[in-house]
Amino acid sequence: MFGTLLNRLIENRVFRSIVRHGFPDSNRNRSLASFTNFFLHLQPVKVRLKAIEFTRTFYLGGLSLACLLILSITGVLLMFYYHPSVPRAYDDMKDLEFVVSQGVFLRNMHRWAAHLMVLLVSLHMIRVFYAGAYRPPREFNWVIGVVLLLFTVLLSYTGYLLPWDQLAYWAVTVGTNMARAVPAIGEEMRFLMLGGHTVNENALIRFYVLHCVALPAALFLGIAIHLWRVRKDGGVYVEPGEGGEVRG
Amino acid sequence: MLVDDLRMELTPEELSRRKLLGLVGSGCLAVFLAGSGAAIGQFMWPNVLFEEPSKVPLLRPEDVASGALTTFARHKVFLARAPGGFFAFTSVCTHLGCVTNYDQALGKILCPCHGSQFDLSGRVLGGPAPRPLPRLELTLEKGVLVADTRKFVEPDWVFKV
Numbered sequence: 001m002f003g004t005l006l007n008r009l010i011e012n013r014v015f016r017s018i019v020r021h022g023f024p025d026s027n028r029n030r031s032l033a034s035f036t037n038f039f040l041h042l043q044p045v046k047v048r049l050k051a052i053e054f055t056r057t058f059y060l061g062g063l064s065l066a067c068l069l070i071l072s073i074t075g076v077l078l079m080f081y082y083h084p085s086v087p088r089a090y091d092d093m094k095d096l097e098f099v100v101s102q103g104v105f106l107r108n109m110h111r112w113a114a115h116l117m118v119l120l121v122s123l124h125m126i127r128v129f130y131a132g133a134y135r136p137p138r139e140f141n142w143v144i145g146v147v148l149l150l151f152t153v154l155l156s157y158t159g160y161l162l163p164w165d166q167l168a169y170w171a172v173t174v175g176t177n178m179a180r181a182v183p184a185i186g187e188e189m190r191f192l193m194l195g196g197h198t199v200n201e202n203a204l205i206r207f208y209v210l211h212c213v214a215l216p217a218a219l220f221l222g223i224a225i226h227l228w229r230v231r232k233d234g235g236v237y238v239e240p241g242e243g244g245e246v247r248g
Numbered sequence: 249m250l251v252d253d254l255r256m257e258l259t260p261e262e263l264s265r266r267k268l269l270g271l272v273g274s275g276c277l278a279v280f281l282a283g284s285g286a287a288i289g290q291f292m293w294p295n296v297l298f299e300e301p302s303k304v305p306l307l308r309p310e311d312v313a314s315g316a317l318t319t320f321a322r323h324k325v326f327l328a329r330a331p332g333g334f335f336a337f338t339s340v341c342t343h344l345g346c347v348t349n350y351d352q353a354l355g356k357i358l359c360p361c362h363g364s365q366f367d368l369s370g371r372v373l374g375g376p377a378p379r380p381l382p383r384l385e386l387t388l389e390k391g392v393l394v395a396d397t398r399k400f401v402e403p404d405w406v407f408k409v
Contacts, residue, residue: 170346174361177345196297 042227044235051236056131060124064152065223067117072216074110082162084208086201089164114156121152133237141229144222151219158211161204172199172207302398308391309334309409317350317357317368325384325395326350326357328368333408336386336395337370342379357381370403 009015021032034040050056081100082092096103125145128134134142161172176193180186195202230236258266304323312318312334318327324339324347339348339357346361356373357366364375371380385399386407393407 170361173346174344177343180345192292195292195294196299198299200299202294202297 042224042231044231047235048238050238050242056238057236058123058127060120060127064117064120064124067113067120068219068223070113071110071117074106074113075212075216077106078110079212084162084205086164086204089162089204093163093165114159118152118156121149125149128237131237132239135237138229138233138237141226141233144226144229148219148222148226151215151222155211155215155219158207158215161199161207162211164204169199172203176203303394303396305389306336306393306395309388309393312393316352319350321347323395323397325397326370326381327393327395330406333406334386334393335369335383335406336393337381337383338397339381341377342372342381343375343377348381 010019020036022029024030024033031045034043034045078096081096081103083089093107096107098104128142128145157172157175161168176190176199179193180190182189191197193203193206194200195206300323304320304325306320306323306325306327307318312327312329314329316328319325319339320327321339325336326339327334327336339350340346341348341359341361341364343359343362343364346359348357348359348364348366350368351358355368357368357370359365359375359377362376364377365373366377366381367373369380370383372378380403382400383403383405384395384397385401387394387396388407388409
């Protein structure tokens with residue numbers, strides 16, 4: 001009975017127009033499942049068993065991506081209550097902690113996932129370095145990875161200002177004063193970052209837009225290229241001669 | 249029919265026209281991108297700022313205490329008496345821009361961020377600060393000492409009243 005019900009559910013024009021291949025019960029259908037699915041198409045159809053051993057990658061890249069997904073979802077939710085203005089920002093942050101239902105959970109998820117992501121991305125970079133996974137033809141993907149690390153740190157830094165508490169205010173004062181130390185254009189760089197001479201309402205809205213729009217967009221684009229190149233270069237790096245069984 | 253332009257026969261005239269058009273096209277694109285970049289750069293540079301004015305009124309000369317600093321927290325300025333005059337200097341640390349505090353009991357100026365210490369005329373006593381706290385230009389306007397927080401003067405400059 002269950003079988004006929006399932007058959008009626010999938011043997012119709014609507015379902016067939018969405019999923020255009022059969023069950024992944026043959027190598028061909030399994031390949032099609034990856035090829036024709038938007039969410040799976042970045043993944044390889046086949047992987048080496050050695051490549052998916054936990055101790056090879058410690059899943060650091062994937063866990064970083066998981067953190068980013070958590071940060072995107074919780075971040076968008078926090079945006080519904082947060083006003084990036086000097087009179088409101090700190091109070092909104094406090095409201096999220098004490099007044100809004102689930103607010104403190106979402107804020108802490110966002111905060112801890114952010115710290116964890118910086119840590120995981122750094123560990124991912126160290127893992128890739130010690131595995132020699134930056135070797136040709138993957139040199140440029142290492143460069144993209146460094147850019148992604150930079151975006152991660154910049155997201156962390158711009159998010160730092162948004163609670164608008166004493167820690168945020170002085171951390172950004174100190175940080176932008178470091179930018180001032182750049183020869184010749186340091187003063188102008190700081191002015192452009194803050195939109196003024198001091199950390200104030202212009203700086204808050206600038207950091208907010210960078211944190212919520214510009215940097216995430218750049219990061220997602222960079223990650224798409226990063227993952228696509230990993231896949232095109234044959235998946236997780238396995239040393240030449242190490243071999244390993246290929247499984248679908 | 250699909251066009252395979254690599255196999256298409258082109259006369260030398262057509263080829264040179266194609267090159268010219270390609271050059272003009274990429275030139276236009278380059279000008280457009282450079283112009284957009286410059287315009288966005290200009291856009292991000294604010295022309296009007298709603299910040300505190302740089303000239304800040306402090307005290308009447310006769311009200312300035314001697315032997316101690318007067319702190320103007322809002323304006324980030326210290327004011328002091330010198331033999332024969334007055335001097336003002338910024339309370340913004342020369343290390344990384346935190347606001348320093350006058351510690352009357354210790355007779356020092358301390359930065360809360362990274363521990364820089366200054367004496368009561370702004371000279372560095374210790375910590376990471378690379379330079380003394382710069383002195384600010386003082387003027388007398390309607391009987392009140394006015395400091396300009398963007399105009400720095402020599403470290404031994406004293407405003408004589």
